[in-house]
Structure formats: C-alpha cells, structure tokens
Amino acid sequence: MKRYTVLDLATFSDDRGSLTVLDNVLPFPIARTYWIYGAGGQTRGGHRHHVTRQALIAISGTVSVYMDDGIAQATVQLDKPNLCLLVEPKDWHTMTFGENSVLLVVSSHHYDRNDYIDQRYD
Incomplete structure (x- = not known):
C-alpha cells in the first residue's frame, strides 16, 4: 500500500527548454507559497x-524528504522539478537539502505557529 503521494506534474519540452505546470492538480486551495534555498547539506x-x-x-x-505518518516511514527523493510530494497534516517530515537545491512549498493555510506539532511519533 502506497502511503505517500508523489504527483508527476505535466511537463512540456522542446528545443527551447521545459515548462512544468502546477494547475488544478492539488487537492487543496493554495493559501501560501514559499521557497527554501541556500540550505545545502542542511536538514x-x-x-x-x-x-x-x-x-x-x-x-x-x-x-530528500523523510516522512512518518505514525504507521509507516519512507524517504522520498525529489530530484526532478516535475515531481510534487503531497504532505498531509499527519505527516511528520524533514527535508535534507543537496547543494544548490531550491524547494518550493505550497500550503493550504497561512502561517500559524499554533498549527505546528514539533513532537515526533513515539
């Protein structure tokens, strides 16, 4: 049973390059978008x-995204810009960055520190 969802986003390529589209594929409305960079070697x-x-x-x-939903654990490698990992509220996760990586994060809600659970599953 697959526990984590990775979407293969529509990509259009030709001699001029590639264009990947994030359009009408997420199971939630977008409230916040941010990106993390300059974190090579960091978790x-x-x-x-x-x-x-x-x-x-x-x-x-x-x-590399380590995921733990309290039942199963997995590491998902995001190494192509057309791969989109869905992270559900129950998914405790860490992200380990390779050199020169840029991670785009799209969220269903605006930032609220009270929404965070920092404790891992036992």
Missing part, C-alpha cells in the same frame, strides 16, 4: 501540522 522541517496540507517541489537540485 530542515521536523514537524507535522494540525490542519495544513503542503505540496513540495524541488525546482532545482535534490531534496
């Missing part, structure tokens, strides 16, 4: 949420 995250859902896309480089 960030280490939390889950009460309500926020997220979509993670490594638009440059490689980001």
Whole structure:
C-alpha cells in the first residue's frame, strides 16, 4: 500500500527548454507559497501540522524528504522539478537539502505557529 503521494506534474519540452505546470492538480486551495534555498547539506522541517496540507517541489537540485505518518516511514527523493510530494497534516517530515537545491512549498493555510506539532511519533 502506497502511503505517500508523489504527483508527476505535466511537463512540456522542446528545443527551447521545459515548462512544468502546477494547475488544478492539488487537492487543496493554495493559501501560501514559499521557497527554501541556500540550505545545502542542511536538514530542515521536523514537524507535522494540525490542519495544513503542503505540496513540495524541488525546482532545482535534490531534496530528500523523510516522512512518518505514525504507521509507516519512507524517504522520498525529489530530484526532478516535475515531481510534487503531497504532505498531509499527519505527516511528520524533514527535508535534507543537496547543494544548490531550491524547494518550493505550497500550503493550504497561512502561517500559524499554533498549527505546528514539533513532537515526533513515539
């Protein structure tokens, strides 16, 4: 049983390059978008949420995302800009960044520190 969803986003390529589209594929409305960069060799995250859902896309480089939903654990390698990992509120996650990586994060809710759960599953 597959526990984590990775979307293969529509990509259009020709001699001029590639264009990847994030359009009408997320299972939530977008409230917040941000990106993390300059974190090569670092691990960030280490939390889950009460309500926020997220979509993670490594638009440059490689980001390894460790996921734990309290039942199963997995590491998802985001190494192509057309791969989009859905992170549900229950998913405790960390992101480990390769050199020169840029991670785009799309969230279902605006930032609220009270939505964060920093404690791992036992």
